[in-house]
Structure formats: structure tokens, C-alpha cells
Amino acid sequence: MQMLQPHEVLCPSIITAAEILDRLACMALLDEASLEHKPGLVCPSSQGSHRDMDFSLFQCSVDALQGYFQAQCLNGYRDVNFEEIRQCGILAEQKMMAATQQINTHKGAIFNLGFASAAVGQCLADNSPLNAGSISQKIQSTWQNELLHHLERNPNSHGQRMRSQYGITGAIEEVASGFKTVMDVALPTYIDIYTRTANTQQAAIQTLFSLIAYVQDTNIVWRGGLSALYIVQDLAKQFLGRGGVLQHNWMQDVAKVEDYFVQHRLSPGGSADLLGVTLFMLKVEHEFCNHI
Template identity: 35%
Template structure:
């Protein structure tokens, strides 16, 4: 039996695919909203400020989320139908076009459309996924074609991957989002244990843990190897020194936020993975 066949729902577990796709789209939108509402996140946009960005604010992200939400439902339905990667790419490009109309051309969610979109397709294919199932399905069904697909040569992330020899978001997705499962979710759960009832604090913990771990091409694009190394080291130090368990964690996180802004650093890849972590947490369930 293949890994995928073991994950497929039995006939008696089937659900109304249309209503399930709408639920998945709502969960994706909520994950994006919660990521936006989280503060402090070093260098990133929130309702408090625009971080290291002069061309976008919280309103830009809210407009973008509203514009792309229907496409997450389309991706879920495509996943339920077993659609191949080229079909998912076509939906993703439509979502990106809608995003740019809503934001006046600003790229707010291209990375999230890619990663969260793949997870929506997996959720559509697996109405009742067990822990780890969404990432496994993305890896097994789409992994090879993710890496073989067309590359936007002039996109900042693609340029950073070529210049610095890192895998970035495509490699993360093709592998089944290991950083999400090994870093993001454990940090989110740890944060909830440290601050019961304060889910924003738990999201900060997850965000900083991801910044300290992943090869974020947004950081490489904006800060080069030096900025990338600074961001990862400082985020890892925040976690190593107690994270949100430190009595002055919020002041420390705000200071790190200002340091990222001073260096024009924005860990957009970690922000995308934080939203994906929140989505998987909601869909696969908490331990």
C-alpha cells in the first residue's frame, strides 16, 4: 500500500466537498488574519506598524486576504478532484492576479498563495487528516512537480535562491513542509503551554522559532548573507534565552523588531510559514 492510499478517506468518511472547500478557505483566511494580527514580529507588518515596509500596511494585507480567499476554496476542490500541479498553478496565478488588483500591485501574499494553497489542496483531498497528513500528501503527490515547475526568474525569491544556493519555499514544500512540523507547530504548542490563553504570545514564539531556523529568501534578498545571518542568530538567541517564557519577552521582541526595521529586514518566508502552521494546527487538530 502506498503512503497516499493509506491516507485517503474511506467511502463512509466522505463529506460534502463544496462545503468542505468553503470551510478550508475560511480556515486559510483566518490563518492569514491571525498572522497579520500578531505583534511583535521582527520587521513584519501588523496593525501596530508596517515594519520594514513602506509600500504596505495592515489594510493592504486585509484587502489581499479578502481577494484571495475564494481561490483557496478552488484549490481545495482541485485537490479533492486529484488535480495535478499545473492545474493548481493556474488557480494560484489567478489568485495572484486578484491580489495585485486588490493591493494596487503590491505583493503581499505570493508566498502564502503557493504554500498555503498547496495545503488547501491537500486538505481538500483529505477531509479528516491525521497529524502530519497534509504535508505528507503535498510531498508525495506534488513534490517532484514542485521542483520541476517553471521559475519566475525575476522574482526576488528566485533571484535569492540562485545567487545564494538555497532551496527556499519550493524545497520546503516539496519536502512536505518539515520546518512547519518540526519547528512551527512545536513552538506554537510550547507557547501555549507557557502562556495559556494568550495565543498571540504563542504565535510570536512560533514566528521567532521559524525565523531562527528556515532559509528565508526574503531576508537574503533584503539583507544579503550578513542580514540573513543576523536575523537567524538573533531569533535563535531569543528562543534559546527562554522565548516568551522570559519575564521581559515582549520588550525583547519589540527591541528585535526595531533592529530588523533599522536593517530593512523582513522575514516574509517565516510569516508565510507561520500562517501555514496556524492552518495546519486548525485542520489537523491540536495534540
Template identity: 35%
Template structure:
């Protein structure tokens, strides 16, 4: 008798969901080269942080991702998720002496973990359709209201000033860039036979090419954002990380990003989210 998928692959526990989030953030950190971003050996465009800062943050956030998955499983209201995220941000800042390493990931991956927890409580594994439906049905109205709030954060203020789609607006739309660009890009790269590193690098560039990355807009204005998007499109069009000089080309772009003080933090958070879903299978 054929074993059903549900029996062969049970829904993940909150602990498994949270562990996948922590590991996915490490996947993003360990990827190198990444233009303007912190890696295990490079500060990118950030004078105030390095890999040690990120690792302290990761350790401080481990329990958060489990807890918010548990809240999702309990069908908690958005206010409970938001309070959990605010507390996690405080722990991050305490661990990093006030440096923002993972504020965007706390928001994005936290919501995704909550959605996965909600699905798992019903015996379902996280899928693109399931996660998007859960975000919209359970917390969509609250996320839409949140997206209308004036932002106190530099990236949100840059998005408002320049007419860009903010991180809050992405969440209210159930993360279209993640699910319509990053996840397909990672799967396509894997299907072409690329190893994990080059596949993730192609995913990062595919995301950079289309995302209204508020961190880029804050650091470099609209011109900086468009420069980064153009570089990403050109990188992918030239063959991406799979071509013989792909890694060297990415490293050369890194020098240009540092010279312009650019860092695609929103794309990095989206890559981590794609790695999270990939780890949960």
C-alpha cells in the same frame, strides 16, 4: 458504545479548509510585535504597505483557498493548482495596486489547502503525516521539477545566488521547516500554557532561527539573514515570549530590523501555515 474519531470529528469541507486559511493569515497579521513585519498598527520595514493593504489582499484571496481545496479534492494535476494560484496572485495584485502582500502564502497555503482537500475527499482530517504524504505522492514530482526552474522573483534569485533553500525547494521537500519546526514549536508553546499571541510569537522566532528566509536574503543579503537567525536563536534561548520582558524584547528587535530593512516574510508565511493547521485541529 464509544464514538469513533471519524464520526466525532468529520473531515473538513473545502469551505472550512479555505476559511481556516483566510483566518490564519489574519492571525499572522494581528500578531504584534513582529520584527520587520506588518501588523495592525505598524508597517514594519515596509514603506509601501500597511494593515489595510493586507486586509484588501485577504478579501481578494478568500475564494482562492476554497477553490484550490476543491481542486485537491478532485485530485487535480499540479498544472491546475498552479493556474489557480496564478489567477489568485493576479487578484491580489489588483486589490493592492500591484503590491505583493501574500505571494508566498498563495503558494504555500494553497498547496496545503489542496492537500487537505485531497485528504478530506477520502474522509480524512489533515495531519502532519497525511499532508506531507499527500504533497509528495500527488504533486511531488511536479514540485521537484518546479524547484529546478530559474526563478524570476527576487527571493528565488537571492536563494539561487547565495546557495539557500528556496521556497520552491521547501515545497518539493513537503515543507520541512513548517512540519518539523513551526508546528512542533506552536504545540510546545501551547503545552507550556502560553496564550495564543505569545505562542505564535515563539513559533515565528523558532522558524526564523532555522529557515532560509529568501525575503531576508533579498533585503539584507546573507549577512542580513544570518543576523536575523542569530537574533531569533538568542530570543528563544533567553526564554522567548513567555518571559516577563518577552514582548518588549521582541519590540526592540523590531527597531533593529527596521533599521536594517529586514522583513522575515518567509517565516511569516510559515507561521500562518502553522496557524492554519492549528485551526483545523
């Protein structure tokens, strides 16, 4: 991970905040992986549509990422250049891939939560409120231009191939926007359902379905084409239209959607990544509510 230069000294409170931030990021990833009834996605009781992944692999992956989010938080606090943040992410990706025998479990999370963690570091540096709005604003004002216009894209990645073939934007554009989808769709949905139910599982499932209904998920398009994207978006909208998790029999309703995803080997990985960002934002706000 990124190391401090010999002449750099950070006050203990900043180091402690970065350590807490790292724990929150890992907890958010584990909470997302632990959530049951996610269509096509790995959870403790199912591999979903993934033949090469299971819950224990995700646990190993998160273990391998410990310390990465702290490093990116300190990078943001120190206001390092864009390339240093990128290289820190590359090192974390290599460590993750080594721990998972080259299976991509958290590449999206490394990218998404890496920049979110760096943004938290910037908030700590200028004593901004540690909330979703500040994190979003810091990402946009600091890295949007470099993300959209200077970040080297791998033309062979699934996301970039879908971008070239269908014009679908993906993770880079979402991060560059300061996680606009999380801010506009996911966080309001989670807060609304949790306020009504006081149930984190129901709030998270409703949020995931709201994301599936809204996001042009390149993971879905890669596996099933545009037609699959339109079908699963419609399935999610229908579920939400019936009340979603506020239905008495919502688990049975979700099970039908789960069956469709598995039968067609579809996985809403992009939506799952954004659910992880949502859970991270909520944890940061709760943990640091008395900051400043």
C-alpha cells in the same frame, strides 16, 4: 477561480468542508497579519520595514483571496493535474495584485496554502485524517516531483535570484518537502508554548522566532545579504536562549529585535509565510478533529 465542469457533481458535505477550509485559510492569514511584535513585519500598529504596505492593505488582500482556497481544496478532491492547480494559483495572484495595486502581500500564501488546501481535498477524497501529518504526506506523494523538477521557475524572482547567487532554497523546496520546517520546528514550538501559557500570541511569537532562527529566509538575504541572515538568525537564537516569550519582560526583549529589523529595513517574510501555514494546520486539525 477554478470552475467545476457541467458533468461534475460534488456532494454537499464536500462543498461545505471546502467552504470551511477556505474560511480557516483566510483566518490564518488574518491572524498572522494581526499578530503584534513581529520584527520587520506589518501588524495593526506598525508597517514594520515596509513603506508600501499596512494592515488595511493586508485585509484587502485576504478579502480578494476568499474562494481561492475552496477552489484548490476541490481541485485536490477531484485529483486534477498539476497544471490546473498552478493556473488556479496564477488567477488568485492576479486577483490579489489587482486588489493591492500591484503590491505583493500574499504571493507566498497563495503558493503555500494553495497546495495545503489541495492536500486537504485529497484527504477528504480518500477519507484520510485531516491533520498536519496527512497534509504533509499528501503534498510529498502527489506533487513533490513536479514541484522540484517540472515547475517553471521565474529566474528574476527574488527567491530564484537568491538561489542562483547563494544556493539558498526557498518556498518551492519547502512546499515540496511537505512543509518539513513547519512539521519539525514550527508546530512543536507552538504546541509547547501554548501548552505552557494558554496564550496564542505568545505561542505564535515564539514560533516566529524559532522560524527566523532556522529558516534561510530569502527575503532577509534579498534585503541585506547573507550577513544580515546570519545576524538575525543569531538575534532570534539569543532571544530563544533567554527563554523567549517565557521571560517576564519578553515584550521589551522583542522590541529591541524589532528596532534592529526596522533600522536595517529587514523583513522575515518567508518565516511569516510559514507561520501562516502553521496557524492554518492548527485550525484544520481543530475544526476537523472528528473527521473520519
